[in-house]
Amino acid sequence: MTIEKKAYRAAIVHSIADPAEVAVQASYEYFEDGLMIVENGKICAVGHARDLLATLGSDVEVLTYKDALITAGxxxxxxxxxxxxxxxxxxxxxxxxxxxxxxxxxxxxxxxxxxxxxxxxxxxxxxxxxxxxxxxxxxxxxxxxxxxxxxxxxxxxxxxxxxxxxxxxxxxxxxxxxxxxxxxxxxxxxxxxxxxxxxxxxxxxxxxxxxxxxxxxxxxxxxxxxxxxxxxxxxxxxxxxxxxxxxxxxxxxxxxxxxxxxxxxxxxxxxxxxxxxxxxxxxxxxxxxxxxxxxxxxxxxxxxxxxxxxxxxxxxxxxxxxxxxxxxxxSMLQTLNEAYKVMQLQGARLSPFKSLYLATLGGARALRLEDRIGNLHAGTEADFVILDFNATPLLSYRMKQATSLEERLFVLMTLGDDRTVSETYSAGALVHKR
Incomplete structure (x- = not known):
C-alpha cells in the first residue's frame, strides 16, 4: 500500500469537550501556527508547527495557508x-x-x-x-x-x-x-x-x-x-x-x-x-x-x-x-448565526466555543461518531475544512480588528458563509476547492 502523507500549516482549532461541562479554555485546542499531518486518510498528528515540522521527512509536502483557520469538518x-x-x-x-x-x-x-x-x-x-x-x-x-x-x-x-x-x-x-x-x-x-x-x-x-x-x-x-x-x-x-x-x-x-x-x-x-x-x-x-x-x-x-x-x-x-x-x-456558519439570535431572544448566551462544539464535536457525539470525526485528534478520519479570513472585503476588514481567537470565531460565525470555506477535505481527499 502506498503511503500518502501530507501536512497542513495554518492556525488550527478544534473542539475537545462541551463548554457546558468543562471550563471554556479546556473545551478546545488551539495552535496559532499549527501543523496537522495526514496519512492515508487519517490524522496522525496535530500540534505546533515548531514541534512537528522537524518530524517530517523531506518528501512530505507541506501546504501553508495564510490568514486561515483549519478546523474539523x-x-x-x-x-x-x-x-x-x-x-x-x-x-x-x-x-x-x-x-x-x-x-x-x-x-x-x-x-x-x-x-x-x-x-x-x-x-x-x-x-x-x-x-x-x-x-x-x-x-x-x-x-x-x-x-x-x-x-x-x-x-x-x-x-x-x-x-x-x-x-x-x-x-x-x-x-x-x-x-x-x-x-x-x-x-x-x-x-x-x-x-x-x-x-x-x-x-x-x-x-x-x-x-x-x-x-x-x-x-x-x-x-x-x-x-x-x-x-x-x-x-x-x-x-x-x-x-x-x-x-x-x-x-x-x-x-x-x-x-x-x-x-x-x-x-x-x-x-x-x-x-x-x-x-x-x-x-x-x-x-x-x-x-x-x-x-x-x-x-x-x-x-x-x-x-x-x-x-x-x-x-x-x-x-x-x-x-x-x-x-x-x-452553511453551518450561517446556522450558528441564527442559533446565537435564538439564544439572545431567550436571554441566554451562545459562546463561540459552544458554537464550534455544536457544529463539530457536538454533532459527532449526537451521532456516536466522536471517535472518528468532529475533532482533529490523532487517529481520527481526516475530515476538515480550511476557513479563509479574507473571504469577503467586510470579513477581511473585521478580522483585522479582532484581538482574540474567541472574537475571530464569533466573526466567522456571524459574517461567514459558503465563501468562507476555501477547501473541504474528506478522509484526506480534497472534495471542494473554492
Missing amino acids: FIDTHIHLPQTGLVGSYGEQLLDWLNTYVFPAESQFSDPAHAAEVSDIFIKELLRNGTTTALVFGSRHKESVDAFFTAAEKLNLRMIAGKVMMDRNAPDYLVDTAESSYVDSKALIERWHGKGRLHYAVTPRFAPTSTPQQLALAGKLLTEYPDLYMQTHISENLKEIEWVKALFPERKHYLDVYDHFKLLGERSVFAHGVHLCDQECERLAQTGSAIAFCPTSNLFLGSGLFNLPMAERHKVNVGLGTDIGAGTSF
Whole structure:
C-alpha cells in the first residue's frame, strides 16, 4: 500500500469537550501556527508547527495557508435531500408547508434520474459549505436513498441517510404501507449500511404520518440491526403537538409515542424539540438519544425557540441542523448565526466555543461518531475544512480588528458563509476547492 502523507500549516482549532461541562479554555485546542499531518486518510498528528515540522521527512509536502483557520469538518444532524429545490419558499408554518411545498417536491423522487441530479447538487452544496457529514432524510422512495448513497460513496464521504416511512396523513401519491416501508428499508440497509463510510437511518417522518403498525416495524428494524440510526421529528410546532395528542391519546406526551415503539436509543436523533418538557428531556438523556437544534428553520417557519440551556441541564446530546429546505442555508456558519439570535431572544448566551462544539464535536457525539470525526485528534478520519479570513472585503476588514481567537470565531460565525470555506477535505481527499 502506498503511503500518502501530507501536512497542513495554518492556525488550527478544534473542539475537545462541551463548554457546558468543562471550563471554556479546556473545551478546545488551539495552535496559532499549527501543523496537522495526514496519512492515508487519517490524522496522525496535530500540534505546533515548531514541534512537528522537524518530524517530517523531506518528501512530505507541506501546504501553508495564510490568514486561515483549519478546523474539523462540519456535521449537519438534520437535513432533507428532496427539499433542496424549495429552499426559500414563502409564507407557511409547518403543517401547511408540508402540504403546499414538501409533498409535491418529494413526489418527483420516484424518478432515479431526478434523484441522481438533486443528490449531486445537494452534496456539492454540503461540501461547498464545509459540511463533511450529514444525517439526511430521503423521500419515501428507495430511489432517493440509492441516488444519495451512490453519489456519497464516489467521494468516500461519511454520510447517514434513510428512506422516509409515511403510511397516513399524506397525499395518496406519496404514502407507502407499513409492510412496504419495512421491506424497502430492509433492502436499503442490506445494500448500503456499513458500506465504506455510509450508515442507514430508520426514518419515520413524524408520528402523525405513521400508523402504530409502521412505528412498530420501525422499532423492529432497530432490533434486527443494532447499529442502525433512527431519525424523526419531534415537538417542532404547537399545532403538530396537539395533532399527536389527538392521534395517540393513550400516550403521556409526544416523546412517549416514540418511546412506546422502541425508537429511543444511542443512535436516535430527534429534530427540533422546540417545545419539549423536562420529563421528555430527562428520558432523552436516560436513553442516550439526541436532539438536532435547527435554529434557521425554527425561525423561518415561526415554530419557536429551542431551549438549549434546558437540554444542557438534562445532559442531552445536541447537534446542529440546517434543516434544508425550511432552513434557508446549507452553511453551518450561517446556522450558528441564527442559533446565537435564538439564544439572545431567550436571554441566554451562545459562546463561540459552544458554537464550534455544536457544529463539530457536538454533532459527532449526537451521532456516536466522536471517535472518528468532529475533532482533529490523532487517529481520527481526516475530515476538515480550511476557513479563509479574507473571504469577503467586510470579513477581511473585521478580522483585522479582532484581538482574540474567541472574537475571530464569533466573526466567522456571524459574517461567514459558503465563501468562507476555501477547501473541504474528506478522509484526506480534497472534495471542494473554492
